[in-house]
Amino acid sequence: MCTTLEKTENNMEMHQEREDLELPMFELAIITKATNNFSLSNKLGEGGFGAVYQGTLADGQEIAVKRLSNISRQGLNELKNEVSLIANLQHRNLVKLLGCCIEANEKLLIYELMPNKSLDYFIFDQSRSELLDWSKRFNIICGIARGLLYLHQDSRLRIIHRDLKASNVLLDHEMNPKISDFGLAKTFGGDQTEGNTKRLAGTYGYMAPEYASEGLFSVKSDVFSFGILLLEILIGVRNRGFYHLESGLNLTGCMETME
Structure with missing residues (x-):
C-alpha cells in the first residue's frame, strides 16, 4: 500500500x-x-x-x-x-x-470525432473502397499533401510526423482527410533539416530506407511515407504483405519496374 x-x-x-x-x-x-x-x-x-x-x-x-x-x-x-x-x-x-x-x-x-473513421477502413476493403471514386481519392491525396506541406514549411516549427500511414489519416463527414497521431513526431528549429535517432519509431513498410537502416529522418522521410500511401490509395492494396509471385517484388518494387 x-x-x-x-x-x-x-x-x-x-x-x-x-x-x-x-x-x-x-x-x-x-x-x-x-x-x-x-x-x-x-x-x-x-x-x-x-x-x-x-x-x-x-x-x-x-x-x-x-x-x-x-x-x-x-x-x-x-x-x-x-x-x-x-x-x-x-x-x-x-x-x-x-x-x-x-x-x-x-x-x-x-x-x-471523425465520423468516417480512418482511410484504411475504406481503401483496403473491397466493398467500401467502391465508395471512393477517383475524385474523392484525388481530394484525399491533395488534402494529405496540404497537411504535410503545413507541417514541413508553414507551421512555426518544422515538424516531421514519422508515422504517416493510412490508419493515421482520418476522414470527416465530407471525406476530407485529417492527419492524426503525432506521438512520434519530431520538431526542427531554425535551419535544421535532418535528425538522427538510435530508437526507430514508426511502421515498417512506410519507413524511408535511410531511416530504417541508419536512423536518419527529415522531411524526405515523410515524403517517402506519403509516396507509399499514395500507391495504396491508387491501387487499393497494402504495401506490407504485398508480394508479386512472378517477380518476387513488393509493391514499391513493382512500381519501379513499371517506370
Whole structure:
C-alpha cells in the first residue's frame, strides 16, 4: 500500500504533468460518462498505443477518446509530445485536439470525432473502397499533401510526423482527410533539416530506407511515407504483405519496374 508521502508525491507529479501539457483538462468522470464507461459498443478501433472510443459530451459535442494502454510502448512522454505539438497546430487537414485527461492511471487524449473513421477502413476493403471514386481519392491525396506541406514549411516549427500511414489519416463527414497521431513526431528549429535517432519509431513498410537502416529522418522521410500511401490509395492494396509471385517484388518494387 502507498504511504501518505508516496500519495502526496504522486499527486504532485500528476499536478505538474497537467501544468506541463498546457491544454484544457477533462475530468475522468466526464469522459467515462461520455463513452458509457468505455463500452465495447463505443469502441472505434485499437492500435499499438491502445484503444479509441467515441463519445458524446453533455453539450452534445461528439468526441473521439484515445486511451493509452498501460502496456503500450507509447508512454507519458509520447502523450506530452503529441499534446504539445498538435495543440498549437491549426490546419483543416490536421485533426483537432480538444483536450486531455491524466487521472487515476488513465492517460487520455480527446479529439474531434471523425465520423468516417480512418482511410484504411475504406481503401483496403473491397466493398467500401467502391465508395471512393477517383475524385474523392484525388481530394484525399491533395488534402494529405496540404497537411504535410503545413507541417514541413508553414507551421512555426518544422515538424516531421514519422508515422504517416493510412490508419493515421482520418476522414470527416465530407471525406476530407485529417492527419492524426503525432506521438512520434519530431520538431526542427531554425535551419535544421535532418535528425538522427538510435530508437526507430514508426511502421515498417512506410519507413524511408535511410531511416530504417541508419536512423536518419527529415522531411524526405515523410515524403517517402506519403509516396507509399499514395500507391495504396491508387491501387487499393497494402504495401506490407504485398508480394508479386512472378517477380518476387513488393509493391514499391513493382512500381519501379513499371517506370
